Amino acid sequence: MIRLALRQFRTSAWTAVVGLVVVAAAVLATRPHLADAAAAARRACGSEPHCPALTAFALDNTAARTVFGLVVIVAPALIGAFWGAPLVAREFEAGTHRLVWAQSISRSRWLAVKLAVVGPATVVATALLSALVTWWAAPLDHAAAAVYGTFDQRDIVPIGYALFAFAFGVAAGLTIRRTLPAMAVTLAGLLAVRIVVTEWIRPLVVAPRVVSMPLDPDTTGYGWGGNILLGVGPSTLQPTTPDIPNAWIQSVRVVDAAGAPLTDQALKATCPTLGQGPRGPAGPVPEAVRQQMHDCVARIGEHHHEVVTYQPGDRYWTFQWWELALFVLLTALLCGYACYRLRRFRG
Amino acid sequence: MILETEALAKRYRRRWALRDCTLAVPEGAIVGLVGPNGAGKTTLLQLIVGLLPPTAGAVRVLGGTPDAAMRSGRVGFVAQDAPTYAGLTVADHLSLGAGLNPHRWDAAAARQRVERLGLPSGQRAGRLSGGQRAQLALTLALSKRPDLLVLDEPAASLDPLARRAFLDETVAATTATGTAVVLSTHLVADLAHTCTHLVVVAGGRIRLAEAIADPTELERVVLDELGRAEAA
Numbered sequence: 001m002i003r004l005a006l007r008q009f010r011t012s013a014w015t016a017v018v019g020l021v022v023v024a025a026a027v028l029a030t031r032p033h034l035a036d037a038a039a040a041a042r043r044a045c046g047s048e049p050h051c052p053a054l055t056a057f058a059l060d061n062t063a064a065r066t067v068f069g070l071v072v073i074v075a076p077a078l079i080g081a082f083w084g085a086p087l088v089a090r091e092f093e094a095g096t097h098r099l100v101w102a103q104s105i106s107r108s109r110w111l112a113v114k115l116a117v118v119g120p121a122t123v124v125a126t127a128l129l130s131a132l133v134t135w136w137a138a139p140l141d142h143a144a145a146a147v148y149g150t151f152d153q154r155d156i157v158p159i160g161y162a163l164f165a166f167a168f169g170v171a172a173g174l175t176i177r178r179t180l181p182a183m184a185v186t187l188a189g190l191l192a193v194r195i196v197v198t199e200w201i202r203p204l205v206v207a208p209r210v211v212s213m214p215l216d217p218d219t220t221g222y223g224w225g226g227n228i229l230l231g232v233g234p235s236t237l238q239p240t241t242p243d244i245p246n247a248w249i250q251s252v253r254v255v256d257a258a259g260a261p262l263t264d265q266a267l268k269a270t271c272p273t274l275g276q277g278p279r280g281p282a283g284p285v286p287e288a289v290r291q292q293m294h295d296c297v298a299r300i301g302e303h304h305h306e307v308v309t310y311q312p313g314d315r316y317w318t319f320q321w322w323e324l325a326l327f328v329l330l331t332a333l334l335c336g337y338a339c340y341r342l343r344r345f346r347g
Numbered sequence: 348m349i350l351e352t353e354a355l356a357k358r359y360r361r362r363w364a365l366r367d368c369t370l371a372v373p374e375g376a377i378v379g380l381v382g383p384n385g386a387g388k389t390t391l392l393q394l395i396v397g398l399l400p401p402t403a404g405a406v407r408v409l410g411g412t413p414d415a416a417m418r419s420g421r422v423g424f425v426a427q428d429a430p431t432y433a434g435l436t437v438a439d440h441l442s443l444g445a446g447l448n449p450h451r452w453d454a455a456a457a458r459q460r461v462e463r464l465g466l467p468s469g470q471r472a473g474r475l476s477g478g479q480r481a482q483l484a485l486t487l488a489l490s491k492r493p494d495l496l497v498l499d500e501p502a503a504s505l506d507p508l509a510r511r512a513f514l515d516e517t518v519a520a521t522t523a524t525g526t527a528v529v530l531s532t533h534l535v536a537d538l539a540h541t542c543t544h545l546v547v548v549a550g551g552r553i554r555l556a557e558a559i560a561d562p563t564e565l566e567r568v569v570l571d572e573l574g575r576a577e578a579a
Contacts, residue, residue: 003442008434098424099432102424102488106414
């Protein structure tokens with residue numbers, strides 16, 4: 001059985017090898033320049049952490065960094081769609097399950113061997129890809145000092161995503177029995193689970209660190225924030241986020257001494273002119289408006305202060321391991337489901 | 348008995364594909380299962396080889412459950428349309444047969460059979476003709492030296508000449524080893540030259556099961572039986 005599984009996986013394996021070679025060539029070709037540029041920027045900066053040379057270095061390479069990051073993000077989806085979904089579904093479509101299940105090998109063993117061939121290949125391929133990209137981007141990541149910004153493109157979590165996508169593809173193929181719909185469902189499922197985990201599960205792993213600070217009248221603004229997918233909040237005071245290197249800022253709120261958030265009524269009562277500035281094209285803010293804003297924040301600041309919750313950069317690996325463990329657990333559940341489904345299979 | 352079924356029944360959702368099917372196949376028998384399309388032939392064969400679980404009743408193959416019989420490698424099965432792996436070569440198929448049936452695989456016989464039939468061993472199965480594919484699938488089933496061979500419409504994709512040659516060849520291969528055969532077809536003409544026993548299926552029920560006494564009368568017997576099934 002192992003020979004058949006290897007033989008069936010041969011083309012896919014070669015495709016992965018070619019892809020990895022291309023990425024490795026790109027990494028090896030560009031990495032020396034990147035390292036040189038990083039060293040030059042560090043020399044120019046000396047010991048100063050926030051210097052323009054380092055920022056410019058990071059900005060200059062944003063495009064390449066984004067492209068490599070996308071490769072790592074997309075690879076698990078491709079593995080799920082092209083290795084996972086057809087693994088069983090293609091046999092159903094061609095009717096070859098009726099050939100292979102009529103031999104002296106049980107269905108469970110048949111599936112187990114298939115999983116045992118493609119599963120480790122998934123781990124090796126994504127581990128290599130992630131290691132290459134992580135190594136390539138190390139100087140940039142160091143300069144950008146935002147480890148959580150590239151959390152899902154680096155280190156070990158891509159392995160978890162790929163395993164999950166693979167198992168999801170197999171389970172979808174086994175349930176739907178057609179390759180193309182199974183591929184589509186796999187992509188949708190991976191996207192949905194990744195969003196749910198990123199938005200709602202990941203923040204629960206460790207309780208965030210909390211810091212309080214007075215409102216800064218010079219930098220606090222007024223407006224709204226959020227994103228289109230998850231909704232945009234109402235307009236309110238927007239204090240600047242403190243500059244903590246590598247931190248993942250989870251929330252910035254304005255609260256009173258009792259911890260109650262600043263209400264819209266309280267804000268309007270204290271600063272009646274807020275939000276009634278000149279409308280139209282953006283331009284320099286008139287000095288009078290700037291002064292009004294300053295006074296407003298100063299008055300609010302008498303009773304309110306800013307509370308920031310954040311995850312410090314040194315918890316990065318805790319999050320990486322937790323997320324890997326979560327996706328490996330989901331993978332195990334999906335494999336269990338696939339075995340159950342196979343045993344009950346009719347036709 | 349090589350194969351026995353007792354009050355075997357299979358229901359797909361709300362439709363009964365097969366009901367109250369009781370059969371016994373003795374050693375060395377070549378049983379022709381005949382009936383119109385949708386009569387329940389494929390369902391019965393898939394129940395025999397354990398691809399389907401029965402809704403009611405029981406199947407005993409080689410004295411045990413279908414699963415156990417399949418695991419022992421003593422049952423050869425060629426499904427409808429003779430599925431093969433389109434991307435694998437003839438040689439690949441032989442090595443998968445050997446790998447999947449480690450205790451019952453006659454590699455020499457498999458190789459000889461492929462050579463004798465002129466199947467190019469480096470050719471991908473997807474590029475073989477329908478007849479060659481059917482022969483390849485049959486080679487996989489025969490090289491296990493099975494005690495029971497189950498063939499679902501094995502000759503359906505072949506032209507009349509190739510069909511006759513294929514069936515004659517199958518009979519020759521199995522009578523030499525004393526293998527029992529159950530094969531389904533919707534062409535009565537296929538049966539007359541090959542089978543020792545006749546089973547007529549229509550509407551999910553067995554209408555007739557008997558040894559073939561007079562091959563020349565076969566067509567009339569089957570058509571009468573199917574006519575009665577229609578009227579009922």
